[in-house]
Amino acid sequence: MVTRTPHARFFPRRLAVALTALTLAAISACSPASSSSTGSSAGTPTVHAPAAKTLTVAATAEPSTLDMTAGPAVAPAQVQLYNVYETLVKIDGDGALQPLLAQRWSVSTDRTVYTFYLNPASKFASGEPVTADAVAKNIERIRTSKTVGAKYSAAMAVVTGEKAVDSSTLEVTLSRPSNTWLYSMADTAGMIADPASFDKLGTESAGSGPYMLDKWTRGDSIALKRNPNYWANPGRFDSVVFKYFPDPNAMNAAMMAGTIDIISNEQAPDALSQFADTAKYTLLEGATNMEVTLGLNNSSPALKDLKVRQAIAMAIDKKKLITNTEAGHGTVIGSMVVPTDPYYEDLSGINAYDPAKAKQLLTEAGATNLTLRFKPAALPYATAAAQQVAADLKAVGINTTIQEQQFPAAWVDAVYIKADYDLTIVGHAEARDLVTYTNPEYYWRYNNPAFTAQYQAADSAAADAYAPEMKKAAKILADDAASVWLYMMPNLVVTKATVTGLSKNATTDSFDVTTIATR
Amino acid sequence: MSRLQLRLGLVLVALVAVMALVSVFWTPFDALYNTSFPRLRPPEWPNVLGTDRLGRDVFSRLLVGAQSCLVVGVISVGIATLLGVPAGIVTAQLPKAASEVVMRATDVAQAFPALLLAILLAGVFGGGTVTAMVAIGLAAVPQFIRIARAGALSVLASDYVLAARSCGSSRLTIARTHVLPNIAPLVGVQASVTFAMAILAEAALSYLGLGTQPPTPSWGSMLKDAQSVWYGSPLQAVWPGIAIALAVLGFNLLGDGLRDLLDPKLREVT
Numbered sequence: 084m085v086t087r088t089p090h091a092r093f094f095p096r097r098l099a100v101a102l103t104a105l106t107l108a109a110i111s112a113c114s115p116a117s118s119s120s121t122g123s124s125a126g127t128p129t130v131h132a133p134a135a136k137t138l139t140v141a142a143t144a145e146p147s148t149l150d151m152t153a154g155p156a157v158a159p160a161q162v163q164l165y166n167v168y169e170t171l172v173k174i175d176g177d178g179a180l181q182p183l184l185a186q187r188w189s190v191s192t193d194r195t196v197y198t199f200y201l202n203p204a205s206k207f208a209s210g211e212p213v214t215a216d217a218v219a220k221n222i223e224r225i226r227t228s229k230t231v232g233a234k235y236s237a238a239m240a241v242v243t244g245e246k247a248v249d250s251s252t253l254e255v256t257l258s259r260p261s262n263t264w265l266y267s268m269a270d271t272a273g274m275i276a277d278p279a280s281f282d283k284l285g286t287e288s289a290g291s292g293p294y295m296l297d298k299w300t301r302g303d304s305i306a307l308k309r310n311p312n313y314w315a316n317p318g319r320f321d322s323v324v325f326k327y328f329p330d331p332n333a334m335n336a337a338m339m340a341g342t343i344d345i346i347s348n349e350q351a352p353d354a355l356s357q358f359a360d361t362a363k364y365t366l367l368e369g370a371t372n373m374e375v376t377l378g379l380n381n382s383s384p385a386l387k388d389l390k391v392r393q394a395i396a397m398a399i400d401k402k403k404l405i406t407n408t409e410a411g412h413g414t415v416i417g418s419m420v421v422p423t424d425p426y427y428e429d430l431s432g433i434n435a436y437d438p439a440k441a442k443q444l445l446t447e448a449g450a451t452n453l454t455l456r457f458k459p460a461a462l463p464y465a466t467a468a469a470q471q472v473a474a475d476l477k478a479v480g481i482n483t484t485i486q487e488q489q490f491p492a493a494w495v496d497a498v499y500i501k502a503d504y505d506l507t508i509v510g511h512a513e514a515r516d517l518v519t520y521t522n523p524e525y526y527w528r529y530n531n532p533a534f535t536a537q538y539q540a541a542d543s544a545a546a547d548a549y550a551p552e553m554k555k556a557a558k559i560l561a562d563d564a565a566s567v568w569l570y571m572m573p574n575l576v577v578t579k580a581t582v583t584g585l586s587k588n589a590t591t592d593s594f595d596v597t598t599i600a601t602r
Numbered sequence: 603m604s605r606l607q608l609r610l611g612l613v614l615v616a617l618v619a620v621m622a623l624v625s626v627f628w629t630p631f632d633a634l635y636n637t638s639f640p641r642l643r644p645p646e647w648p649n650v651l652g653t654d655r656l657g658r659d660v661f662s663r664l665l666v667g668a669q670s671c672l673v674v675g676v677i678s679v680g681i682a683t684l685l686g687v688p689a690g691i692v693t694a695q696l697p698k699a700a701s702e703v704v705m706r707a708t709d710v711a712q713a714f715p716a717l718l719l720a721i722l723l724a725g726v727f728g729g730g731t732v733t734a735m736v737a738i739g740l741a742a743v744p745q746f747i748r749i750a751r752a753g754a755l756s757v758l759a760s761d762y763v764l765a766a767r768s769c770g771s772s773r774l775t776i777a778r779t780h781v782l783p784n785i786a787p788l789v790g791v792q793a794s795v796t797f798a799m800a801i802l803a804e805a806a807l808s809y810l811g812l813g814t815q816p817p818t819p820s821w822g823s824m825l826k827d828a829q830s831v832w833y834g835s836p837l838q839a840v841w842p843g844i845a846i847a848l849a850v851l852g853f854n855l856l857g858d859g860l861r862d863l864l865d866p867k868l869r870e871v872t
Binding site for chain 2: 350353354357406463467473477484485493
């Protein structure tokens with residue numbers, strides 16, 4: 084738990100808070116960005132105190148489209164996955180697969196043909212049934228449509244065909260066995276929409292989930308309403324409102340004022356002590372899929388040398404970094420794997436903090452007087468972490484020049500597309516994203532055929548060999564110091580004490596409200 | 603009153619200048635990389651203003667922040683003066699129609715907010731101190747053109763300029779020997795006021811992540827860093843806030859005091 088920092092002795096607390104508010108307000112008034120953020124959040128003009136059947140969830144990033152598969156952003160899926168759009172199978176809070184639209188499924192002996200048996204009762208909000216043919220069209224859309232983002236198409240690249248055997252039986256054929264494919268089917272890439280509305284996914288909802296779109300007030304909130312045609316147990320709320328707060332302090336203030344029920348991910352962990360009263364609030368701390376990663380450009384002349392990459396990894400005190408940037412919340416990780424992944428093992432001992440060894444490696448590599456271009460995403464956690472990392476690197480003799488990159492536009496252009504950087508920091512929120520290291524063109528420009536072969540072997544391995552083989556792949560990355568995985572972003576959720584049923588782990592792109600109830 | 607304003611302004615500006623100057627040679631601790639102290643420490647020895655969320659000494663960072671503030675102020679005011687004053691003097695000597703066209707163009711340019719221009723430049727060239735200085739300087743150019751033109755028109759209408767012309771002095775000579783010295787006080791007042799605006803703009807840009815880049819401290823970026831911890835450690839925002847307020851107040855008072863001092867009518871009243 085976070086303990087409140089002792090207050091300064093020189094200033095009465097009220098005066099200090101008042102002065103703080105005044106100075107922040109004064110400087111904020113000079114910035115267009117901050118004025119727009121306060122405009123959308125400070126007054127909370129459109130959201131009233133929650134009615135008995137309304138759930139109000141505070142979130143940070145508002146979607147730019149409702150189409151969950153249009154781009155890499157997870158904000159549309161946060162609102163809609165499982166709530167509005169369902170999938171054949173679902174990932175639960177422990178990371179395990181559970182039936183959803185498919186009552187059960189079977190796999191052929193060569194593990195290339197999956198047969199799904201759909202729930203015959205399932206239907207879209209329009210009243211049309213969710214048939215095997217509709218599901219097949221959805222898989223085909225993700226595979227082939229040009230409007231679908233690359234990461235979702237890539238997740239379905241292993242599929243060679245989908246066939247409706249009858250109205251509720253679907254066969255999907257893969258080009259090779261793949262253990263990760265079924266997990267992809269349980270996440271955003273596996274969304275099932277009414278085929279009649281494929282061309283309206285950006286602005287309307289066409290799912291089979293317990294909720295449907297009610298109203299999108301841009302810059303403020305997205306309201307969902309109960310789907311009257313839902314085929315299973317109906318949603319517990321008449322209305323679910325996702326309200327957006329770019330400023331974490333405004334979000335916390337809204338919770339204190341009682342205008343929201345849930346803070347979906349606390350962005351200011353140092354302020355958690357506000358919610359210490361367990362009679363009024365519940366604090367959940369769990370896992371996410373987000374690895375906050377110090378990206379190393381493996382094609383950069385200085386960073387091609389394994390010893391330099393290992394030295395960078397050993398220079399960084401990850402525990403201190405978590406303390407300083409996340410107020411002690413978060414988990415040290417040693418590879419691109421988080422504890423809820425089925426193939427997780429603690430690899431944080433590889434290239435662990437050892438500044439003396441780091442200096443020695445740099446000397447052996449002849450990399451003294453090294454200066455690296457450091458381009459972190461201009462996100463609160465990333466810029467704070469970048470300064471701590473720069474201090475740690477300075478201590479072993481590596482200089483850095485930090486240039487914050489506005490996220491996403493500037494960062495995507497300079498780092499993600501052009502790879503014009505040496506070091507960067509950003510969080511990778513996608514589930515099971517070890518696969519990105521198999522792509523030599525991905526922004527960390529990592530090209531190790533041995534890793535790619537091991538990853539593909541793991542993906543194609545028998546189900547019981549999947550986890551052990553993936554562990555080997557993760558260890559190759561860690562040994563190679565392909566990146567420095569700083570920590571797993573904690574899932575810090577604050578709810579009113581009356582809210583129950585929320586999973587403490589965020590294992591998918593979804594903020595799943597279907598399990599939530601209020602007392 | 604004007605003398606008091608001037609003195610107070612001078613004291614505050616001198617304070618900022620001393621902070622910046624001292625920090626070039628000495629700070630209690632390394633302001634950039636020393637994260638060895640406990641984080642968010644309240645003011646107590648040896649961290650007289652406490653430590654920030656990364657465990658760095660706030661007093662040291664405040665001192666170094668004065669450098670960013672002064673450098674951006676000096677360079678941006680320099681850009682505005684060097685571009686705006688000659689342009690204003692030249693405009694004053696243009697035919698009336700051409701002069702009006704230039705003035706309407708400065709009106710349009712003046713309507714474009716400095717911060718928006720800075721954000722635009724940062725989008726194209728990347729954020730940083732240089733971008734901030736150039737953007738703030740360019741945004742202030744129209745004001746200097748207006749001031750310089752107005753002053754130059756008044757000087758150019760005087761008898762001694764007429765005499766100089768009749769003696770065959772060139773426009774350049776007149777501008778250098780008669781116009782420039784006579785409008786210098788006006789430009790000085792405008793420079794002081796623009797300096798205050800530049801400090802505020804630099805702080806705002808750094809607050810947005812578009813100004814001084816970390817780990818180099820700027821008072822604006824210190825405010826930004828304080829935002830995530832202000833519930834438990836409100837003083838983190840108070841110190842840079844006070845510094846910005848006093849620096850801006852100092853340059854504004856200095857500008858007002860200079861204006862009053864140099865205005866003969868007001869001088870008579872006081």
